[in-house]
Amino acid sequence: MLKQQDTNGVAGSALNERLNHLQALEAESLYILREAVAEFARPVMLYSIGKDSSVMLRLAQKAFYPGKIPFPLLHVDTSYKFPEMITFRDNYAKEIGATLIVHRNEEAIAGGASPWKLGTQNCCGALKTRSLLDGLEEGGYDAAFGGARRDEEKSRAKERVYSFRDSAGQWDPKNQRPELWSLYNSRLRKGESIRVFPLSNWTELDIWLYLYAEQIPIVPLYFAEERDVVVRGNTLTLVDHTTRLLPHEVVVKRKVRMRSLGCAPCTGAIESEADTLPKIIEELITFRRSERENRAIDHDEEGSMEAKKREGYF
Amino acid sequence: MDTQILGLNEESRDRAFRAFLDAHLDQEMLRFTTAGSVDDGKSTLIGRLLHDTKSVYEDQLASIRASRVNRAGAGMVDLSLLTDGLKSEREQGITIDVAYRYFSTSKRKFIIADTPGHEQYTRNMATGASTADVAIVLIDARAFVKLGTLLPQSRRHTYIASLLRIPHVVAAVNKMDIVDYDAAVFDRICGEFTALATKLGLKSVEVIPISALIGDNVVEPSKAMPWYSGPTLLEYLETVPLRGDEVGGPLRFPIQLVVRPDANFRGFAGRVERGEVRPGMRVKALPSGRVTRVKTIVTYDGELKAATAPRAVTLELEDEIDLSRGEMLVAEAEAAPHISNGFRAMAVWMHESPLSVGQTYLAKHTTRTVRATVKAIQYRMDVISAERVTADELHMNDIAEVEFETSLPLFFDAYADSREMGAFILIDAVSNATVGAGMIVAAVDEAPDAAAATHGAEFHLVSGGAAAAKALQVKLEIRGERVVIVDDALIPEATLPAVARALHLAGVTAISARENLSAETLAELRRVAGASFVEGEGR
Known part of the structure; x- marks a missing residue:
């Protein structure tokens, strides 16, 4: 059955109307998803459970509607994810009828790999990067959708929509293919693969506006709530049963939310009152505004403290 | 509440936010590309646009203020450092490449394709230009005064903008501060650029005097140039009409x-x-x-x-x-696209190994990939003089008009009428590299209508075994038809309809003498071949 026109969605219904920017971004993403599914033999979607993944998943539902999403979701589980993330992942995949594959580097996990033991960089290397490459190889996937955006950081600004990887899964910036119009080159030799980034042209604000406009479910950790935290330097770390407290540390209650979702020991929360999507968007843009005001007017101490705290996340 | 839309009470704050959301949910998107080399002040201009539209975070600004590199002069912030990722990459020997940047104002969301100007200029700019609604061509006013005319690179940039059919081109005449904001200098540049734009057939052209370093006419109107009454660069970008073609x-x-x-x-x-x-x-x-x-x-x-x-x-x-x-x-009621195996196109070559006559590549056009053979190189374009010169092969960054013949017909419009329907990329079938890009000028030897592409191709199902099939093949071939027998052990019954279909689309008649075909296969064959399904010899 077709759904009735949803006035909250970005699709709109007007005749002959120029697309607004979210509609244009959506159309581009749907086109990219379909091109990849049409031309690759075994695509998979890297699903991180975060807000960008949530958008990408909705776009995949739209691209192949009324069919189901024609590829599995691959989640690389480090075993350190927030429990709320795992619950959300399992429930949501079931709800939308997607095939979910969870890949863990069991050997490293059994060997006690942890950020305390290995340091964050080596821990990520073992539990994320290695695990991802193994997961892709095991599945024999020739294309993997990722939710990365070009506005995330400087080095991402030149990433292609189709990012070519050699047979070892490596990215060679000198060997990227020119990408003109929307004509993507999907030709591969055995063992080579392509990371496909349907959200390349989306900004962080676009993601939040789309989540709002489309009413897409996200992990509750994004919304502000009174939570147990421990203060570590400039970082507020959520406390749960896996948290290892140092002797001098004390657990305090703060109204906090997560800006991005990673592994529990290594992802900090921010103090926030934003407990709805509009409030999160407002927080995002007001922050930019207060920065503008920074140059024009004097700030009270609390405001500048707030700005500094958040700067740590940019 | 620590976040406020300044000084408003809850209710009016809520209203203000709703208005913001409505505006942002209904923004248009504009893509533009910037053409110019480091010396033209391109990085400074992009830095200025980002800075003056408040798109830069405080910590980014702090880090460039603290940078030991400062080409902007005492007491000024070197905004070119905001896009400086490119230079450090060059030092590391990484390919200099198109970078995409994003900012928005209350009117529009902007995507910048920032194309660095070096050896790979043509390839990079063509990439950035392929999706752009607007090209900003930077012209260095100081260099113009020194040379007495437009720099060759400005001519090249403007030519590429015209070749890729970017709907709007704006010349940003930079470094007006260095030429004392002299209206006479601007008028001379304006005259020469307008003449060039006319020669190249550009339809929508604007010329704006700016200083990216000081900020004149980029976002804020300049007080130093009261003789200029046109829009600032940002006003232009916020109001220029979007593509309607x-x-x-x-x-x-x-x-x-x-x-x-x-x-x-x-x-x-x-x-x-x-x-x-x-x-x-x-x-x-x-x-x-x-x-x-x-x-x-x-x-x-x-x-x-x-x-x-x-x-x-x-x-x-x-x-x-x-x-x-x-x-x-x-x-059905509207103009049909061209349907042809042959066309002439402006090709931009992007690979170390040259293109030469007789070579075959894969051409991806819309969602269709075919083999394309180079029949002739009509001429190569000298991108600085915009003159045509003869050429036997094309090297990296060359632009030329090339005639191609494809294995199967393409359905296309001239690039001048539609970018998406006239554009294609060329792929090397062995290395899989994207080696070139093309923009179709016109069809060669066009098939008169759609049916002609598959004209005469039929599917014959005959009885009487292999001998009967062979006899029919001989008979049809005498009439000049291309005919194959599809009763090969390599073609199982299940794939027969797909084979029949591929042959039909290629204009080749297929004959089968198979017996005991399942009802399912028969139905599928009839569906695939439609009216061209013939039982027995037919005709």
Whole structure:
């Protein structure tokens, strides 16, 4: 059955109307998803459970509607994810009828790999990067959708929509293919693969506006709530049963939310009152505004403290 | 509450935020590309646009203020450092490449394709220009005064902007502060640039005097140039009309894939590349020429009453016609695209190994990939003088008019009429590298209509075994038809319809003398071949 026109969605219904920017971004993403599914033999979607993944998943539902999403979701589980993330992942995949594959580097996990033991960089290397490459190889996937955006950081600004990887899964910036119009080159030799980034042209604000406009479910950790935290330097770390407290540390209650979702020991929360999507968007843009005001007017101490705290996340 | 839209109470704050959301949910998107080299002040201009539209975070500003590198002069912030990732990469020996940047104002969301100007200039700028609505060509006023004319690179940039058919071109005459904001200098540049633009056939041209370093006429109007009354660069970008050519033309709907979740639904997913599609519209499938009607325009968000370019939708058709990826739906009542195996195109070469006559590549055009052979190089374009010169082969960054012949017909419009319908890329079939890009100028030896592409190709199912098949083949070949027998052990019954279909689309008649075909295969063969299905010898 077709759904009735949803006035909250970005699709709109007007005749002959120029697309607004979210509609244009959506159309581009749907086109990219379909091109990849049409031309690759075994695509998979890297699903991180975060807000960008949530958008990408909705776009995949739209691209192949009324069919189901024609590829599995691959989640690389480090075993350190927030429990709320795992619950959300399992429930949501079931709800939308997607095939979910969870890949863990069991050997490293059994060997006690942890950020305390290995340091964050080596821990990520073992539990994320290695695990991802193994997961892709095991599945024999020739294309993997990722939710990365070009506005995330400087080095991402030149990433292609189709990012070519050699047979070892490596990215060679000198060997990227020119990408003109929307004509993507999907030709591969055995063992080579392509990371496909349907959200390349989306900004962080676009993601939040789309989540709002489309009413897409996200992990509750994004919304502000009174939570147990421990203060570590400039970082507020959520406390749960896996948290290892140092002797001098004390657990305090703060109204906090997560800006991005990673592994529990290594992802900090921010103090926030934003407990709805509009409030999160407002927080995002007001922050930019207060920065503008920074140059024009004097700030009270609390405001500048707030700005500094958040700067740590940019 | 620590976040406030300044000084408002809860209720009016809420209203202000709703208004903000409504505005942002209804913003247009504009893509532009910047052409110019480091010396023209391009990085400073982009830094200035980002800075003055408040798109830079405080910590980024702090880090460039603290930088030991400062080319802006004492007491000023070197905004070019905001886009400086490129330079450090060059030091590391990494390919200098197109970088994409984003900012928005209350009017529009902008995507900048920032194309660095060095050896790979043509390739990079063509990439950035391919999706741009506006090209900003930077002209260095100081260099103009020194040379007495436009720099060769400005001519090259303007030519590439015209070649890629960027709808609007704006010349930003930079470093006006260094030439004392002299109106006479600006007028001379304006005159020369306008003459060049006219020669190149540019339709929408604007010239704006700026200083990216000081900020004159970039976002804020300049007090130092009271003689200039036009828009600032940002005002121009916020108000220039967006492309309408795709929306206005005849319908073009290349099929991306067939959506078939169950036996009750068969839809064709694709993007409207040109024009508009509506339920009830009579549409023709290319290359088969079959006509049917659009039943519904299906989307996740409900059925649409119409879909215009560049919407991505799924079309359900009234009749079960055979149609798959690489084929196209057009409106029966509207102008048809060109259907041809031969065309001339402006090609931009992007690879170390040269293009030469006789070589064959893969050409990807819309959703269709075919083999394309170089028949002739008509001329190479000297991008600085815009003069035509003869050439035997094309090297990296060369631009030339090339004649191609393809293995199967393409359905296209001239690039001048539609970028999406006239553009293609060339791929090396062995290395898989993208080696070139092309923009179709015109068809060569055009087939008179869609049916001609498959004219005469039939599917014959004969009785009497291999001998009968062979006899019919000889008979048809005498008439000049291309004929193959498909009773090969390598073609199992299940793939017979697919083989028949491929041959049909290639204009080749197929003969089979198979017996005991299943009812399913027979039905599929009849569906695939349609009216060209012949039992026995026919005719």
